[in-house]
Amino acid sequence: MLPDFSLFPEQASTFAGRVDALFLFILGVTVFFSLLVALFMVYFAIKYRRRSEDQLPPRITSAPRMEMVWLVFLLGLFLTIFCWGAWSYFSMIRPPDDALEVYVVGKQWMWKVQHPDGQREINELHIPVGKPVKLLMTSEDVIHDFYVPAFRAKQDVVPGRYTTMWFQATKPGRFHLFCAEYCGTEHSRMGGWIVVMERADYDEWLSQRADLSMAQRGRQLFLKKRCITCHNRENQRGPLLENLYLKTVPLEGGGSAVADDNYLAESIRNPKAKIVAGFRPIMPPFAPDGLDDAELQDLIAFIKSLKEGQTPTRNEDTPPPEAP
Numbered sequence: 001m002l003p004d005f006s007l008f009p010e011q012a013s014t015f016a017g018r019v020d021a022l023f024l025f026i027l028g029v030t031v032f033f034s035l036l037v038a039l040f041m042v043y044f045a046i047k048y049r050r051r052s053e054d055q056l057p058p059r060i061t062s063a064p065r066m067e068m069v070w071l072v073f074l075l076g077l078f079l080t081i082f083c084w085g086a087w088s089y090f091s092m093i094r095p096p097d098d099a100l101e102v103y104v105v106g107k108q109w110m111w112k113v114q115h116p117d118g119q120r121e122i123n124e125l126h127i128p129v130g131k132p133v134k135l136l137m138t139s140e141d142v143i144h145d146f147y148v149p150a151f152r153a154k155q156d157v158v159p160g161r162y163t164t165m166w167f168q169a170t171k172p173g174r175f176h177l178f179c180a181e182y183c184g185t186e187h188s189r190m191g192g193w194i195v196v197m198e199r200a201d202y203d204e205w206l207s208q209r210a211d212l213s214m215a216q217r218g219r220q221l222f223l224k225k226r227c228i229t230c231h232n233r234e235n236q237r238g239p240l241l242e243n244l245y246l247k248t249v250p251l252e253g254g255g256s257a258v259a260d261d262n263y264l265a266e267s268i269r270n271p272k273a274k275i276v277a278g279f280r281p282i283m284p285p286f287a288p289d290g291l292d293d294a295e296l297q298d299l300i301a302f303i304k305s306l307k308e309g310q311t312p313t314r315n316e317d318t319p320p321p322e323a324p
């Protein structure tokens, strides 16, 4: 009748056994004491029932030894549950240093995923078996919650900040992903699959998908956002960006700066902060609503990859600018 019915979801991560063991322990303790109390209630109700109208029970004021034993036993029991839970919790919030980092963005009503090499997917996350995976998650709109029952892993995804979670899959397969925070009309449909693959299959999957790296996406943005209008070989209204990364740049008004990631990010977000010697401060700033953080990263990756003679030409077929 219920072929898929099971009391527990499949166990597919290193956390699963631990979480289930603690859960079963608490369940066992609860069931045991509930039954014990219920049985004693029935037993005592019969054994000490009133047998005649004038029967009065003896008055018992205290039983210190019994109370002491009971208190110490309860304290020990609760401390066991507390320490067990705390130990599990700490191992679940601290990702190992060698974890694979994957970016996740939740929005009404889908999960967007980006791998380090630029692979993107929606409502699916492909990961290798036996390797720790760390998710860096944020939301574009409201609070969502990334929940994979088979991994016993669950974490809120909040707009305006990054939350992290990590897990290590123990077997290949497809495992359900849910949104576990009510987030609007289609909340119940906001889900997908975690696809756990053998290492070789995963590497092949990555290589098949690696058509556009972050730098290649950055190049598209460079054209689309019209950076090319000034940063080109023809009119050079802005500095040429070839071989720029980690070079020392002379600044207007004296001084210099090293063109590292922070400098590049600042020069895009707030171009007037440092003006390169010989140029005028004509570049408009790119705020996050015109260029989000992922795009900024792509753009920086492109500039870092730009070598001698690789600047696109101005008449290159550019994609149309975004609608305002």
Ligand code: CUA
Residues within 6 Å of the ligand: 106, 107, 108, 109, 143, 144, 145, 179, 180, 181, 182, 183, 184, 187, 188, 190
């Ligand atoms: Cu997103 Cu519920």
